[in-house]
Amino acid sequence: MIKHRLTKNAATVDKFLNRYLDKQDKSLLVYPMKYGVISGGKKIRSTIIFDVGKLFGLSKNKLINICAAVECIHSYSLIHDDLPCMDNDSFRRGKPSTHKKFGEASAVLAGSSLLTLAFEIIADKSFNLKPNLKNEIIRTLAYTSGHTGIAGGQELDLKFERKKKNFNQITFMQKKKTGKLFSFCFLAVCVVANKSYNKKIFFSRLGEEIGLLFQIADDLLDIKGSKKLVGKSIKKDKKKGKSTLINLIGYDKTLKYALNLEKKILLKLKKHGKKAEDLTNTIKFILGRKF
Numbered sequence: 001m002i003k004h005r006l007t008k009n010a011a012t013v014d015k016f017l018n019r020y021l022d023k024q025d026k027s028l029l030v031y032p033m034k035y036g037v038i039s040g041g042k043k044i045r046s047t048i049i050f051d052v053g054k055l056f057g058l059s060k061n062k063l064i065n066i067c068a069a070v071e072c073i074h075s076y077s078l079i080h081d082d083l084p085c086m087d088n089d090s091f092r093r094g095k096p097s098t099h100k101k102f103g104e105a106s107a108v109l110a111g112s113s114l115l116t117l118a119f120e121i122i123a124d125k126s127f128n129l130k131p132n133l134k135n136e137i138i139r140t141l142a143y144t145s146g147h148t149g150i151a152g153g154q155e156l157d158l159k160f161e162r163k164k165k166n167f168n169q170i171t172f173m174q175k176k177k178t179g180k181l182f183s184f185c186f187l188a189v190c191v192v193a194n195k196s197y198n199k200k201i202f203f204s205r206l207g208e209e210i211g212l213l214f215q216i217a218d219d220l221l222d223i224k225g226s227k228k229l230v231g232k233s234i235k236k237d238k239k240k241g242k243s244t245l246i247n248l249i250g251y252d253k254t255l256k257y258a259l260n261l262e263k264k265i266l267l268k269l270k271k272h273g274k275k276a277e278d279l280t281n282t283i284k285f286i287l288g289r290k291f
């Protein structure tokens with residue numbers, strides 16, 4: 001069921017992105033950009049956006065620009081993350097990473113172009129939203145993506161390599177590197193639904209916790225996952241001396257912490273009943289996933 005929803009949502013977002021790029025002036029960068037963002041990846045962040053939309057009674061149509069923008073930011077971060085100067089990975093989503101296929105310079109430029117495309121898609125007139133709300137989404141997306149968000153988290157991740165970091169330092173870094181974009185998925189839908197300040201705080205924290213859960217699942221897959229299923233290299237974290245919870249407290253204790261975190265997250269959604277069913281199922285998928 002969840003796999004079917006992921007596949008369907010991924011196809012919807014891919015179609016939007018394909019059409020959007022095809023309507024723009026042609027450039028050579030369209031090839032590495034499409035390679036990096038379309039036809040690959042679970043697009044779980046888009047599914048979460050649609051799930052939160054369902055919780056608030058919003059149709060997919062109203063949220064598709066947000067999904068496309070988030071996938072552009074996510075894919076840009078992966079393209080740059082795979083570069084030799086960062087995590088140096090040759091394999092992503094079951095195929096050669098973007099710099100392996102198109103060269104480093106094109107990968108840097110395609111990643112940067114996806115970053116800027118995200119903002120263009122939110123500002124686009126096809127996204128029918130009051131200007132003040134659009135402005136709030138744009139500001140939040142910038143805050144989430146830059147030094148206060150994923151880029152800042154990535155810098156910590158790299159600086160933490162081969163250093164002894166404690167539990168709080170590791171979870172702080174992972175909440176920035178991975179959690180902030182999940183947090184944005186919730187916040188942006190709250191803005192479209194005109195939710196109160198308190199609700200925005202509640203849901204953005206929930207998003208950050210889900211992002212942390214997602215990153216821990218990713219770290220667990222690095223140990224016990226299959227390269228073929230996850231579509232990227234595994235068993236790298238130990239070799240690189242990455243600061244992960246697994247390298248600090250071991251696999252079993254990390255899994256126990258993650259199961260507890262999942263329980264806490266699901267409890268927070270319980271009061272929303274049936275309307276939160278899809279979101280609940282998506283969250284349950286995160287820890288058990290094989291890809």
Ligand code: GRG
Pocket residue numbers: 040041042043044074076077078080081086093150151154177178214215218291
């Ligand atoms: C170069 C300015 C500059 C910034 C780079 C690289 C970067 C900023 C941030 C990277 C953050 C990062 C790679 C976090 C990892 C998040 C993560 C677990 C990614 C895997 O996500 P999935 O499983 O991937 O959703 P798919 O392939 O399914 O889309």
